[in-house]
Amino acid sequence: MDAQERLSRLASYIDRMPSLPPTVTKVLEICNDRATSPVDLNRVISLDPVLMARVLKLINSAYYGLPNKVVSMVRAIIMLGINTVKNLALSTAVLDTLNRKTDLGVLKPVGFWRHSLAVGVTSRLLAKMHGEELSTIDEYFVAGLLHDIGKIPIDRVFAQEYVDVIEYSRERELPLYTAEREFLGFDHADCGRLIVDTWRLPTTILDTVTYHHRPAEYQGPNSTFVYTVHAANYFVNASRIGESGDDHPAALDASARAGLNIDEVKLSELAGVVDAEVQKAENFLKVV
Amino acid sequence: MIKLRFWGVRGSIPSPGAHTVNTGGNTSCIELRYGGADHLIIIDAGTGIRALGEFLVRSASETDTIHASLFLTHTHWDHIMGFPFFAPIYRKGTELDLYGPVTWEDESLKKVIGHQLNYQYFPVHSGELAATLRYHELRQERVELADGMVVHTTYLNHPVLCLGYRFEYHGTTVVTAFDTEPFRNLFPTDPSQAGFDPDIAAEGARAAHEENARLLSFYQNADLLIHDAQYTREEHQRTRMGWGHSSFEDAIENGLASSAARLLLFHHDPERRDDAFEEILSRCRSLAAKRNMQVDIATEGLVIELPDAQ
Numbered sequence: 288m289d290a291q292e293r294l295s296r297l298a299s300y301i302d303r304m305p306s307l308p309p310t311v312t313k314v315l316e317i318c319n320d321r322a323t324s325p326v327d328l329n330r331v332i333s334l335d336p337v338l339m340a341r342v343l344k345l346i347n348s349a350y351y352g353l354p355n356k357v358v359s360m361v362r363a364i365i366m367l368g369i370n371t372v373k374n375l376a377l378s379t380a381v382l383d384t385l386n387r388k389t390d391l392g393v394l395k396p397v398g399f400w401r402h403s404l405a406v407g408v409t410s411r412l413l414a415k416m417h418g419e420e421l422s423t424i425d426e427y428f429v430a431g432l433l434h435d436i437g438k439i440p441i442d443r444v445f446a447q448e449y450v451d452v453i454e455y456s457r458e459r460e461l462p463l464y465t466a467e468r469e470f471l472g473f474d475h476a477d478c479g480r481l482i483v484d485t486w487r488l489p490t491t492i493l494d495t496v497t498y499h500h501r502p503a504e505y506q507g508p509n510s511t512f513v514y515t516v517h518a519a520n521y522f523v524n525a526s527r528i529g530e531s532g533d534d535h536p537a538a539l540d541a542s543a544r545a546g547l548n549i550d551e552v553k554l555s556e557l558a559g560v561v562d563a564e565v566q567k568a569e570n571f572l573k574v575v
Numbered sequence: 576m577i578k579l580r581f582w583g584v585r586g587s588i589p590s591p592g593a594h595t596v597n598t599g600g601n602t603s604c605i606e607l608r609y610g611g612a613d614h615l616i617i618i619d620a621g622t623g624i625r626a627l628g629e630f631l632v633r634s635a636s637e638t639d640t641i642h643a644s645l646f647l648t649h650t651h652w653d654h655i656m657g658f659p660f661f662a663p664i665y666r667k668g669t670e671l672d673l674y675g676p677v678t679w680e681d682e683s684l685k686k687v688i689g690h691q692l693n694y695q696y697f698p699v700h701s702g703e704l705a706a707t708l709r710y711h712e713l714r715q716e717r718v719e720l721a722d723g724m725v726v727h728t729t730y731l732n733h734p735v736l737c738l739g740y741r742f743e744y745h746g747t748t749v750v751t752a753f754d755t756e757p758f759r760n761l762f763p764t765d766p767s768q769a770g771f772d773p774d775i776a777a778e779g780a781r782a783a784h785e786e787n788a789r790l791l792s793f794y795q796n797a798d799l800l801i802h803d804a805q806y807t808r809e810e811h812q813r814t815r816m817g818w819g820h821s822s823f824e825d826a827i828e829n830g831l832a833s834s835a836a837r838l839l840l841f842h843h844d845p846e847r848r849d850d851a852f853e854e855i856l857s858r859c860r861s862l863a864a865k866r867n868m869q870v871d872i873a874t875e876g877l878v879i880e881l882p883d884a885q
């Protein structure tokens with residue numbers, strides 16, 4: 288099977304892609320409460336890359352015809368109301384429990400969820416440190432949360448091959464995306480781009496998902512987003528928070544280093560806050 | 576010229592009886608005529624549309640075509656429940672264009688409206704209607720009708736997708752803003768509250784402010800703003816927050832902030848008795864007096880004529 292055929296198989300899987308197991312039960316619990324609190328609703332959606340992407344997909348679809356893309360879940364809840372957002376989340380979660388094949392293939396679900404969340408949290412912290420506008424901070428979080436969304440369909444549709452890819456990257460001490468390219472002909476960033484493009488999510492997310500491993504190649508208006516998520520991903524992998532399947536990630540790229548004026552030392556100072564945020568989320572979701 | 580006649584001004588449920596006889600008990604329905612050819616737009620199909628339908632059929636000869644564009648603000652029951660009793664749909668030679676929003680569940684407007692004409696609910700099935708019905712699902716957009724009438728739409732704040740309409744004809748503008756409630760920050764803003772997060776509180780405040788500004792810009796400089804005014808502010812704040820309706824005070828504030836020439840308070844609570852309106856209107860007029868905005872209560876049978884500005 289060549290890369291193109293593999294990508295078409297992934298494309299036909301995208302709409303059936305499940306939410307991550309740690310959040311599904313909590314979504315059902317929160318949404319089945321008659322008096323769902325906006326705080327809980329925002330929190331539970333914001334903790335799951337697939338759920339977050341699905342809700343954003345719908346809000347930004349031609350169906351609502353909104354003139355500006357919405358990336359913030361807080362804003363979505365205020366604009367569309369708790370009921371609409373709750374129904375969206377609920378229908379996604381119910382679908383997942385019906386499909387029930389929610390365990391990822393080779394990627395460990397809780398570990399992968401923890402990695403995604405930690406990159407989201409770190410991206411938000413970095414954006415604040417870098418003095419980005421408050422109104423865009425949430426967007427950095429979402430971009431970080433979704434950066435590895437492309438791994439989910441690969442892990443499901445090509446489960447056996449992905450075992451080999453990860454094994455190969457470990458043996459050769461290669462970054463995972465390099466091994467993916469050699470084995471599959473494309474990497475998880477390409478698959479992520481396919482999802483974000485198909486679901487017409489905002490360009491800040493499209494660009495970060497596509498370029499988070501190749502920030503130096505990016506030439507466009509969202510370079511701060513790309514650098515931030517790249518740096519956050521580097522930090523989370525280096526700190527071994529969660530599991531991304533990437534045991535030998537590439538070094539912090541010079542473009543991100545210069546663009547954000549950061550280095551490994553400054554990044555390492557974030558460890559305590561990121562750990563605490565992930566721990567808080569785990570308590571909320573009762574992750575065991 | 577734009578000429579409006581109000582056939583239903585009540586919200587939620589029809590409220591007949593001695594206590595509503597002056598204001599009217601039928602739910603939302605407005606007839607809007609414009610242009611020399613007397614083009615007909617109907618806004619909402621609440622129970623008021625029954626009498627409008629009788630009037631239209633009575634006024635037309637058997638061979639006349641009745642052509643109307645029906646703009647539904649949303650599909651809550653009080654805004655569509657008169658539709659099966661709208662006599663022109665049983666008449667050959669009626670052409671009805673129905674416009675309205677749909678919910679995200681992918682149900683078509685035709686299905687939502689047509690469900691009412693189903694043997695479980697009504698003795699006539701939608702397939703048996705003699706009129707020609709065309710359905711147009713609306714989002715936030717601009718629609719052009721005959722003779723230069725332009726209709727803009729925007730999403731209001733209601734528990735289901737609900738559209739505000741801005742009708743512009745030869746420089747004269749009529750805006751409908753029902754059913755809607757001012758957007759507000761739904762997230763905790765007090766550090767002592769559970770779940771408080773300063774970033775979320777700030778984003779929530781910003782989003783609510785921007786959404787309210789978006790609506791004000793949509794209402795801007797209306798010759799007539801027909802605004803939801805279901806509650807008093809006290810009633811709203813006590814038990815009705817989040818129900819998707821405004822207070823009289825909200826309507827006045829929006830009318831003033833958008834420089835409306837004339838404000839009509841609409842979608843009255845079913846519990847609002849005729850004798851309560853005098854005091855409410857007097858209070859509203861005093862709030863509006865400093866800016867010379869004319870304020871009235873919408874009543875059944877009220878006719879308003881607005882001359883062309885151009």
